[in-house]
Every structure is written in C-alpha cells, then in structure tokens.
Amino acid sequence: MEEMIRILLVDDEDSFRGTVSKRLSRRSIDVLTAADGREALELLDRDPVEVVVTDVKMPGMDGIELLRQIKENYPDIEVILLTGHVAASDGVEGIKGGAFDYLTKPVELEHLVSKIRQAGEKIRWRRDQRKEAEFRKRMEQQMMITERLAALGTMATGVAHEINNPLAIIRESAGWMRLILGKEEMAAVPRRSDLELALNKIEIGVERAKRITHQLLGFVQKDDALSAEVDLPMLIEESLGMVKREAVHKGIEIVRDIQPLEKPVYSDPYQIRQVLLNLITNAVHATGGGGRITVVLKSVQGGVLIQIRDTGEGIPPEHMRKIFEPFFTTKCPGKGTGLGLFVTRGIIDRLGGTIEAESRPGEGSVFTVTLPRRHEIRKNDIASELNTC
Ligand SMILES: Nc1ncnc2c1ncn2[C@@H]1O[C@H](COP(=O)(O)OP(=O)(O)OP(=O)(O)O)[C@@H](O)[C@H]1O
Numbered sequence: 596m597e598e599m600i601r602i603l604l605v606d607d608e609d610s611f612r613g614t615v616s617k618r619l620s621r622r623s624i625d626v627l628t629a630a631d632g633r634e635a636l637e638l639l640d641r642d643p644v645e646v647v648v649t650d651v652k653m654p655g656m657d658g659i660e661l662l663r664q665i666k667e668n669y670p671d672i673e674v675i676l677l678t679g680h681v682a683a684s685d686g687v688e689g690i691k692g693g694a695f696d697y698l699t700k701p702v703e704l705e706h707l708v709s710k711i712r713q714a715g716e717k718i719r720w721r722r723d724q725r726k727e728a729e730f731r732k733r734m735e736q737q738m739m740i741t742e743r744l745a746a747l748g749t750m751a752t753g754v755a756h757e758i759n760n761p762l763a764i765i766r767e768s769a770g771w772m773r774l775i776l777g778k779e780e781m782a783a784v785p786r787r788s789d790l791e792l793a794l795n796k797i798e799i800g801v802e803r804a805k806r807i808t809h810q811l812l813g814f815v816q817k818d819d820a821l822s823a824e825v826d827l828p829m830l831i832e833e834s835l836g837m838v839k840r841e842a843v844h845k846g847i848e849i850v851r852d853i854q855p856l857e858k859p860v861y862s863d864p865y866q867i868r869q870v871l872l873n874l875i876t877n878a879v880h881a882t883g884g885g886g887r888i889t890v891v892l893k894s895v896q897g898g899v900l901i902q903i904r905d906t907g908e909g910i911p912p913e914h915m916r917k918i919f920e921p922f923f924t925t926k927c928p929g930k931g932t933g934l935g936l937f938v939t940r941g942i943i944d945r946l947g948g949t950i951e952a953e954s955r956p957g958e959g960s961v962f963t964v965t966l967p968r969r970h971e972i973r974k975n976d977i978a979s980e981l982n983t984c
C-alpha cells in the first residue's frame with residue numbers, strides 16, 4: 596500500500612485539472628486544485644499540502660512567480676513545474692528558483708506520479724533528518740546538564756567534606772568560650788553582652804553551615820549503602836512525624852494514601868528517609884494554611900511509587916529546570932540551603948529509581964519517586980574518593 600500524499604494541482608485549464616486530478620486520486624494521491632496562482636496561495640494558507648504541481652504559463656501570476664512565493668512562505672513544500680514544449684527554459688529557471696523538477700506538457704501520467712512520489716520521499720527524508728537532529732540536540736543538552744550536575748556535585752561534596760573539620764573546631768571553641776564567659780569571675784568582663792551576641796552569631800552561622808555539609812555528606816557518606824528490607828509506611832510516618840508540628844501550626848491537612856505493597860522492597864532505609872523528609876519538608880514549606888499534603892505509596896511494575904502532592908504555591912516553569920541544581924533556592928537567605936532536591940535526586944539515582952516533578956503555579960506540586968524492588972549496591976565513587984585518607 597503506497598503512502599498517501601497530498602498535492603495541489605494548479606492549472607488554468609479546467610479539463611486538464613479535472614482529468615489529471617481524477618486519475619491521480621486513483622493512485623493514492625489526495626489532490627486539491629486551483630485555477631491560478633492567487634487561488635493556490637489562498638488555498639495553501641488554509642490547507643497545507645506536501646507538493647504543488649503547477650503549470651508555468653498561466654494568466655496573471657505565472658508558475659515561476661508562484662514558485663517564488665511558495666518557496667518564500669512555505670519552504671518545506673516541493674514544487675513540480677509543468678512547462679510547454681517550446682518553453683523548456685522555464686523549467687531550467689524554475690530549478691534555479693528551487694523547484695523539485697519540471698515536466699513538459701503533454702504530461703505522461705506515470706511520469707507525473709513518479710515525480711510526485713520522489714518529491715514526497717524528499718520531504719519525508721528531510722523531516723526525518725530534522726527529527727533526528729532535534730533528538731540529538733536534546734540528548735546533548737541532557738548530557739550537558741547531567742555532566743554539569745555531576746561536576747557541581749563532586750565539587751560541592753568535596754568542599755563540604757573539607758569544611759566539616761574546621762566547622763567542628765569553631766563550634767567546639769564557641770562552646771568553650773561560652774562556658775568560660777558563664778563563670779563567676781567573668782561577670783565583670785567589659786562588654787560582656789556584646790561578646791555573647793557575637794558568640795550567638797557564630798553559633799547560628801555554624802549551625803547553618805552544618806546543615807549544608809550534613810545534607811551534602813548524607814548524600815556521599817553511604818559508601819556502605821544498605822540493601823535491607825525497607826518498611827516504607829513506617830518511614831513515611833517517621834518523616835511526617837518530623838514535620839507534624841509545623842503542619843499542625845499552619846493548619847495543613849495530611850492525607851495518607853498508603854496501599855499494601857505486593858512484594859517487599861530492598862533498598863537503603865536511611866537514604867530513603869532523607870528523600871522523604873526533604874520532599875515532605877518542601878511540601879510543608881510551600882503550602883499555606885488550609886492546604887493539603889497527600890502522600891501516596893503503591894506498587895508499580897518492578898517496584899514502588901511514592902508521591903508527595905501538595906496544594907501549595909507551585910513552581911513557576913522558569914524554575915522547573917533549576918530545582919534539582921545544588922544551591923538553587925527561593926527561600927529567604929539563611930532559610931534554605933537549596934540542596935534538598937539536589938541530594939534527593941542524587942540518592943534516587945544511586946538507588947536505581949527515578950524522580951519527577953510537576954507543578955502548576957498557584958495550584959500545587961507533585962513529586963513522584965519510583966524505586967526498584969531491589970537495588971544493586973553500587974560503590975559510591977565520590978565517597979570512596981573522599982575517604983581514601
Ligand atoms: N513542593 C514544592 N512546592 C513549591 N516549590 C518547591 C517545592 N519543592 C521544591 N520547591 C522549590 O525548589 C527549590 C529547591 O528546593 P530544595 O529542597 O532543593 O531547597 P530548599 O527547600 O530551598 O532548601 P532546603 O532543602 O535546605 O530547605 C525551593 O527553594 C523551592 O523554590
């Protein structure tokens with residue numbers, strides 16, 4: 596069965612249009628007709644075709660001018676010119692102007708059919724090439740993003756590791772200073788309250804830095820990633836428990852749609868807990884009073900699906916691409932690290948799962964995680980690099 600092709604036949608001779616279109620229709624060619632160039636252009640505006648077959652010699656706009664206008668406005672359409680015997684030079688001019696080919700009248704039907712088919716093949720080939728180029732471009736962009744994220748991740752986790760020790764020293768020293776400052780003999784120290792204020796600031800700063808390193812290192816220190824039977828409903832409850840106070844305070848309703856799992860899941864419960872906590876915390880932060888957070892757990896082909904839905908503020912489309920990048924946050928300075936989703940995605944990738952985000956600004960967001968029923972323990976490259984000495 597030959598592929599259907601749609602053409603426009605333009606000729607000022609009624610009988611020619613009538614007979615040729617009737618005969619072409621019998622050959623899986625869908626034919627529209629026009630009596631002159633102007634009518635042809637009007638038709639193309641409303642009704643796209645793949646190939647135009649046009650007479651060159653027509654009153655008003657001739658075929659060469661029609662070809663020019665088609666190439667200008669519809670570059671994907673292929674044009675076949677029909678020239679008179681004595682005017683074959685028109686055909687040559689047409690080819691220069693971008694025509695697919697020209698045939699001299701009187702036209703032999705088989706010849707015309709074969710030219711139309713060749714033009715159709717050229718169009719389809721060009722379409723395939725374009726699709727392939729687009730696909731390749733998308734893949735390259737995706738790879739660039741993945742590589743960039745991986746590089747950023749390696750750097751960020753390396754920095755976190757290096758900062759952890761000096762941070763512990765600062766924290767310990769601040770505690771020691773506070774202890775000394777609290778002693779009786781220090782009661783008369785000048786500007787004591789200023790010193791206390793400075794210590795407070797140091798401690799708040801250290802806490803914030805610790806949150807950052809904790810997130811990042813939680814993500815890499817699992818060189819010995821576990822693969823144990825995971826009690827997902829319990830982990831969900833635990834994570835909900837950790838945000839309960841804030842949720843109650845904001846008047847957020849928590850809905851559980853937890854279905855019994857068909858088969859147990861073997862994975863790393865500690866890392867899954869961190870994923871759940873990050874996603875549920877984000878949902879609570881994004882949802883205002885009277886909102887709702889729904890946690891779904893169910894079996895799917897090959898594993899489980901966990902979904903955290905909220906009726907919160909949503910994520911604007913221009914942020915969607917960035918939310919998994921490290922340090923991207925819309926929270927006030929000092930409130931969010933912007934590492935939650937980055938770490939979450941890293942964990943899910945390593946556990947062999949997937950994570951997807953969907954959102955409608957003003958309506959809410961949905962984060963969907965899938966985990967395989969059993970995850971292969973993979974040595975954590977970053978962690979092993981960091982732990983070599
Ligand atoms: N459920 C959600 N609803 C609306 N926006 C969200 C949601 N989850 C994430 N976001 C957006 O993605 C950004 C990045 O999230 P991520 O968890 O990585 O960092 P954070 O929440 O800002 O900081 P932290 O996790 O340290 O508290 C958030 O600042 C927010 O803009």
Ligand SMILES: [Mg+2]
Nearest residue numbers: 873877935936
């Ligand atoms: Mg977060």
